[in-house]
Amino acid sequence: MSETDSLLPKDSPKTEVVDKGVDETDSKMSNSKVLTPEKADIESHSDGGIVSIIYSAAKKAAFVGIIYFVGKMDWSFAWLICPILLSVIRDQIRNQHNIRREVAKASALANDKDVILARLNDLPAWVFFPDVERCEWLNRILKQVWPNANHFARNMLKESIEPNIQKALQDYKLNGFKFERMILGTIPPRIGGIKVYDKNVARNEIIMDLDLFYAGDCDINFAIGGLRGGIKDFQIHGTVRVVMKPLIPNPPLVGGLQIFFLNNPNIDFNLVGVIDLLDMPGLSDILRRIIIEQVAAMMVLPNKLPIILSDQIEALSLKMPEPEGVLRVHVVEAKNLMKMDIGMLGKGKSDPYAIVTVGAQQFRTQIIDNNVNPKWDYWCEAEVNEILSQELLIQLWDYDGYFPGVQGDDPLGQATVEISSVVKKGEIDTWLTLEQAKHGMVHLRLSWMQLSSDRNDLKAALEETQMLRVTDMSTALLTVFVDSARNLPHARQNANPDAYLTLAVGKKTEQTSVQMRTDSPVWEQGFTFLVANPENDTLQVKIMDQKTTNQIGTFTYIIAHLMDKKNMEVVSQPFQLQKSGPESRVTMALALRVLKRGVPIEDEETEKPDEDVKEESPKAPLRKQDSKISRASVNAAISSDSLSVEEPATASNVSSNLAAVPSSPTASLKSASSSLGRNPSIKSLGVETGPLGAINLTVQYSMQRQRLIIIIHKIKNIPLKDPSNIPDPYVKLYLLPGRSKDSKRKTAVVKDNCNPVFDATFEYLISVAELNTSQLEVTICTDKLIGSPILGMVKVDLNDPDIQGTGKNTWWDLKPEFKSTDL
Numbered sequence: 130m131s132e133t134d135s136l137l138p139k140d141s142p143k144t145e146v147v148d149k150g151v152d153e154t155d156s157k158m159s160n161s162k163v164l165t166p167e168k169a170d171i172e173s174h175s176d177g178g179i180v181s182i183i184y185s186a187a188k189k190a191a192f193v194g195i196i197y198f199v200g201k202m203d204w205s206f207a208w209l210i211c212p213i214l215l216s217v218i219r220d221q222i223r224n225q226h227n228i229r230r231e232v233a234k235a236s237a238l239a240n241d242k243d244v245i246l247a248r249l250n251d252l253p254a255w256v257f258f259p260d261v262e263r264c265e266w267l268n269r270i271l272k273q274v275w276p277n278a279n280h281f282a283r284n285m286l287k288e289s290i291e292p293n294i295q296k297a298l299q300d301y302k303l304n305g306f307k308f309e310r311m312i313l314g315t316i317p318p319r320i321g322g323i324k325v326y327d328k329n330v331a332r333n334e335i336i337m338d339l340d341l342f343y344a345g346d347c348d349i350n351f352a353i354g355g356l357r358g359g360i361k362d363f364q365i366h367g368t369v370r371v372v373m374k375p376l377i378p379n380p381p382l383v384g385g386l387q388i389f390f391l392n393n394p395n396i397d398f399n400l401v402g403v404i405d406l407l408d409m410p411g412l413s414d415i416l417r418r419i420i421i422e423q424v425a426a427m428m429v430l431p432n433k434l435p436i437i438l439s440d441q442i443e444a445l446s447l448k449m450p451e452p453e454g455v456l457r458v459h460v461v462e463a464k465n466l467m468k469m470d471i472g473m474l475g476k477g478k479s480d481p482y483a484i485v486t487v488g489a490q491q492f493r494t495q496i497i498d499n500n501v502n503p504k505w506d507y508w509c510e511a512e513v514n515e516i517l518s519q520e521l522l523i524q525l526w527d528y529d530g531y532f533p534g535v536q537g538d539d540p541l542g543q544a545t546v547e548i549s550s551v552v553k554k555g556e557i558d559t560w561l562t563l564e565q566a567k568h569g570m571v572h573l574r575l576s577w578m579q580l581s582s583d584r585n586d587l588k589a590a591l592e593e594t595q596m597l598r599v600t601d602m603s604t605a606l607l608t609v610f611v612d613s614a615r616n617l618p619h620a621r622q623n624a625n626p627d628a629y630l631t632l633a634v635g636k637k638t639e640q641t642s643v644q645m646r647t648d649s650p651v652w653e654q655g656f657t658f659l660v661a662n663p664e665n666d667t668l669q670v671k672i673m674d675q676k677t678t679n680q681i682g683t684f685t686y687i688i689a690h691l692m693d694k695k696n697m698e699v700v701s702q703p704f705q706l707q708k709s710g711p712e713s714r715v716t717m718a719l720a721l722r723v724l725k726r727g728v729p730i731e732d733e734e735t736e737k738p739d740e741d742v743k744e745e746s747p748k749a750p751l752r753k754q755d756s757k758i759s760r761a762s763v764n765a766a767i768s769s770d771s772l773s774v775e776e777p778a779t780a781s782n783v784s785s786n787l788a789a790v791p792s793s794p795t796a797s798l799k800s801a802s803s804s805l806g807r808n809p810s811i812k813s814l815g816v817e818t819g820p821l822g823a824i825n826l827t828v829q830y831s832m833q834r835q836r837l838i839i840i841i842h843k844i845k846n847i848p849l850k851d852p853s854n855i856p857d858p859y860v861k862l863y864l865l866p867g868r869s870k871d872s873k874r875k876t877a878v879v880k881d882n883c884n885p886v887f888d889a890t891f892e893y894l895i896s897v898a899e900l901n902t903s904q905l906e907v908t909i910c911t912d913k914l915i916g917s918p919i920l921g922m923v924k925v926d927l928n929d930p931d932i933q934g935t936g937k938n939t940w941w942d943l944k945p946e947f948k949s950t951d952l
Contacts, residue, residue, distance in 0.1 A: 365396050379439075430513075456577060629644070
């Protein structure tokens, strides 16, 4: 059975997609969308008219002309083969995208229960059968209100998205973009799963996640640079968080909503019209990237879509930014990347760079030419507004001389880190195995910086940035809520201004929307700025008129003044504008928070520290932590320890989800090095092993990412039969049953060692249903002898509740090689 058939209701014919819950009129509308190829061809010609026929004929004439030219010049037949092969490959890729879009459309039209049951393994881990009825109820509401959403979407595209796309396309020398027709179609979005949080949630708010999937029949036409095109089969899939707050005693009981994507959603669409006929893949990639950026700028964290439901609620409570902290990222290096460039003697090397993405925030490293083991030493800082379920994504690319990450660049792999794991550990130093790549690893150091309203913490923050010797690091975060302005001067004679406001701190500049023809504009927008040194930096405010581009008011605020205020904040205060009228004011709210190193949060099952260490306080919630560890104490612990493998002490291969950091600066160096995955003395471990030795593994399943994470830490007491022939051990992994080639993972070889340390992390993409019926086969081999004889094996049952919970770290005794009947 094909993937498309599995998504259709059992009693529905394959040539038509009919929703059982729709009336007869809706069924006819749905059936009319399913066309045979002949009808689709006729309809496309009738819609495109004579222009489409002319362009199609011109393409064919050009193709025949090329063949004639090649024959006349007496060139080799290879000049024809290469373009034909490229054309065939492109058509195959396009067909695969079309099939995927058709499958998505079929699922969008099918019955809710059939879709959820058919795609059970693909849904998030928190979707259960009791949610099916709830999802169906929400989908019926969406279907009912969807026709009325077309007017709202048209205004949003025209007023908000179109100007932003025009501005973005100017960077690529493309002008004149505008929407001409915007129709959402009849297929509404679909809710595939719901999760309501009951932990780490304030009393006056409700937080829930929705698995949103839209595969509609929209029809959007646009013009760009004199060319006309369109977007059809637009699809978007991602996790949407809905925060309902504050809860109020009067109807509607909820004061407002905040709606946003936790991470960038998956977006796909089909370009039609002249742009598609001219076969412009470069423009297609640019448009795709810009559309994704516009969605991110509206609804991907830290950007939120606020909706006020009650007049009793002030806009400040919903629209003021609420960051929970800052994630400090150090992209150190990568190793063993794929070779993507073609050299004179075959495969060359790569020109790698990395893109770090946290929600809508994106950072790009420098490009390292001709190197598969690049060292970037790149630092960046990302604001985090939601700890629960948000991820950091790092993508590696091979630069080919165009626009980085847009066209021509080859992917070298990617990796993800759950931000909640960094918050729990305080700091993570890890090597991550790259996904979607044959081989390669990337080295990251991640630090969680919580926000403090105590000005006394600024001294420690300044000392830390000076110790790092990185010029663009921050010590504080400034949040600004621009409410409104009043009594602005006329920019033109007898005409109110089209006013917008810009704010700048350091190199970062933000801009509000434009309020047309008013001298008292209301913006109600919030912004955040990372501040290098609040004792010296200032906030620059300018109010501009869009038509004349003239300044109609300026204001400078010294950030250090906030340090003398209560809680370092100012709430809704009017400020006098300079270079404006005597009664001109701008009303803003400001808050300053110092970046303070987060303290690790110990789990209840974590082993207690030594007796000379003070007992930690009970586990604190994620939002409120106290810093109790410095970078110096961690570095001291690392530098004092020795490794059995030939690898720098700074390259600790610890899992992004499970790596630990010492819980106190007074902890012993032995405990610190052990928690960082180092190799303490064997006697200190106090672990009894079998005759073949033992292996230390950490196994955890991430429900949110649908990933099985395995960390191979070390092996102890491999038997030494011949002192002159010490083994060169390495570890292989397979998933059972099947032991397919795709599930094979392998560590590096450690030379001449009976107690090797690997600290290697591997991941598998696997659903919960498959996990409960699978086993992990761990094989220890030696590379010294021919055939890599097996030194021992272990099988791990993956349906263990500990593995699917907080993770399982333990020692497994090695067994002899399993017989075929055991596999």
